[in-house]
Amino acid sequence: MIQDEKDTLQQFPTATRYELQLILNKPFAEVEGQEKITYWNNEDVALEEIYLRMFPNNAGDLMVVSELQIAGKESPINVDFENTALRVDLPTALQPGESTILDLAYTVQIPTDFGGNYGLFSYIDGLLALDQVYAIIPVYDDEGWNVEVSPPNGDMIYTDPAFFTVTIQSPVELVIASSGVMVDEEEKDGIKTQTVVAGPVRDFYLAASVKYATVSEQIGETLVTSYYPEGYKEGGEYVLEVGVNALKTYNDRLGTYPYTELDLVGTPMDAGGMEYSGIVAMGIQYYDPDVVFSGLPAFTYLESIVAHEVAHEWFFNIIMDDQIDEPWIDEGMAQFLTSLYYEDTYGPSAASSYRESWYSRWNRVDSKLMPIGLPVRDYTEAEYGAIIYGRAPLFIQSLHDDIGEEVFSEFLHTLFVEYEWSILTTGEFRSLAEEVCNCDLQEDFETWVYSQ
Ligand SMILES: [Zn+2]
Structure with a gap:
């Protein structure tokens, strides 16, 4: 967080804490994950159950939870909403102000095509895009848990601010772009282990490739970094330029971007772009200046996409709305x-x-x-x-x-x-x-x- 936001960290003593351990191995066909969630009941009613959304399953049954523990005790795994949600039946109701700990072990298959989620969760042309590679707790409000089978259009994340500590084990040569900031990196026998922390955030995203190069610029306390695959240098530099100008405008017009990092990453997708906390992804098809779409140069689209996705850092991440009911x-x-x-x-x-x-x-x-x-x-x-x-x-x-x-x-x-x-x-x-x-x-x- 930037200096002005340091107090923010103290504002959320009972926000959900996610601790993830992710293993990314060649050929990147699946992710092996462990997830520990510390959840406080911040509502004014006792909760009999907690829902966790499994967004990878919007694109098919990709995510399988093999183990669930509630407060250290082995518990049955109940899936709901066409396998897109895990329903955790608590042994005793969680009273307002109380907390519990959930531990999950899971695997997620990574599709090699655009599939059912615009390619936002995929491994295509050596580029890995992992849109929510874990189970996430939605908002609980006057409607109860905001859980449903996601409509085919529109965004799906509707969450309270949370904190993530994510340990990612991968081959050394993999370049990883993600929400948050890296706080530790170790290498041993060709394997590196990175620890990334993020929060307060609405979600956690990562993209990775051995082909990624980067270009960065410091704006105030924020380092803006554009990740682009080799061969897309012009596009990568253009994305940085637009991202930097967009950041300046919104800092000025609304209030200063709260994090020390903002990442901009090109990935294959069947969409223009997608927003995540502290990182945005753009369709790689727009990174080639010589390509024309419907009579307009790709960069014309790329510019408005980057400016739009960066704006979501204010409306979606900093200020959340119910993206399903009031998009x-x-x-x-x-x-x-x-x-x-x-x-x-x-x-x-x-x-x-x-x-x-x-x-x-x-x-x-x-x-x-x-x-x-x-x-x-x-x-x-x-x-x-x-x-x-x-x-x-x-x-x-x-x-x-x-x-x-x-x-x-x-x-x-x-x-x-x-x-x-x-x-x-x-x-x-x-x-x-x-x-x-x-x-x-x-x-x-x-x-x-x-x-x-
Ligand atoms: Zn948008």
């Missing part, structure tokens, strides 16, 4: 902040031409007046892309235009101060905006957000 908040804000990146980097006309992309997205469903505030499952795939990535930033832009630049800018700073490491709901978004503008936004929200 407009983090996706709409990430899109809107991308326009501020263009404005601060090149000026207002670049920002307004980027904003055209929101209209073209929305146009894909004929600019249908569909509310932006619906859960992922209520949109078709086409509607999700058009409404959440097109109409949602247009709403935020219209809010900005209504309340004016100065008040809107105060709203952004206040959001950061009030909701850092918390969960932001649509209701809270509205009341904070109303508080800052000292105005009634009922009509705005009815026009854009709420279903009638």
Whole structure:
């Protein structure tokens, strides 16, 4: 953490602690994992069970838990939600303020194709992408445990801040990019063991390859590093340049990025990019400056993807929203902040031409007046892309235009101060905006957000 955030570490004495031991061996067909979770009941009700989500199983039955101990006692393994969740039945209910320890042993098969999760969990062309290679505890709220079979569109992580200590054993030549910072590294007989710590974070991601090279730049207290496979130097350097400028814009417009490291990594995926805590991944297909997609150079896409994914460090990681029930908040804000990146980097006309992309997205469903505030499952795939990535930033832009630049800018700073490491709901978004503008936004929200 940067100096200003050092106190943050003391703010979460009862946040979930994950201790992972991962073994990555050639030919990287599977990961062997051990996971120890220290979980405190921070809710105001006793808990009979704890759910752990197994996201690798969204792409097939890849993750198998072979052993579960609750407070040191061997326990039965119950899977649920089409094998995407582990249900831990506690021998006695966990009272508010009490903690327990779960120990798991597991293996995860690594697919060599894009599979069912856009390739975010894969080993393709010598690049290893491990999107949540462990079991993670979702948010418990007034709906109970936020666990379900994930809808095919949209993001899946909805978690409270947690702390990770991850030990990764791998061949020495493997270059690893991950959430958090490396605190220890040992080498013996061609095997290296790295210890990485991260937190407070929403998740833990890692990508690795023997082909990765890096280029870095220090911005304030944060070291920004771009990881790119050999042969993609131009793309890797471009990603660093965009990432650095995006970081500067959001530091300025919202509040300073809290970690000492931000990693940007290129991986094969059937998507533009994906956000994780302290690290973002971009589709490697956009790293080649000579490639053209739909008449536009790959770098045009790459620039907006990097700016968008880096913006998620503020909306998703620092400020979480329910990505399944209210996806407009983090996706709409990430899109809107991308326009501020263009404005601060090149000026207002670049920002307004980027904003055209929101209209073209929305146009894909004929600019249908569909509310932006619906859960992922209520949109078709086409509607999700058009409404959440097109109409949602247009709403935020219209809010900005209504309340004016100065008040809107105060709203952004206040959001950061009030909701850092918390969960932001649509209701809270509205009341904070109303508080800052000292105005009634009922009509705005009815026009854009709420279903009638
Ligand atoms: Zn996004």
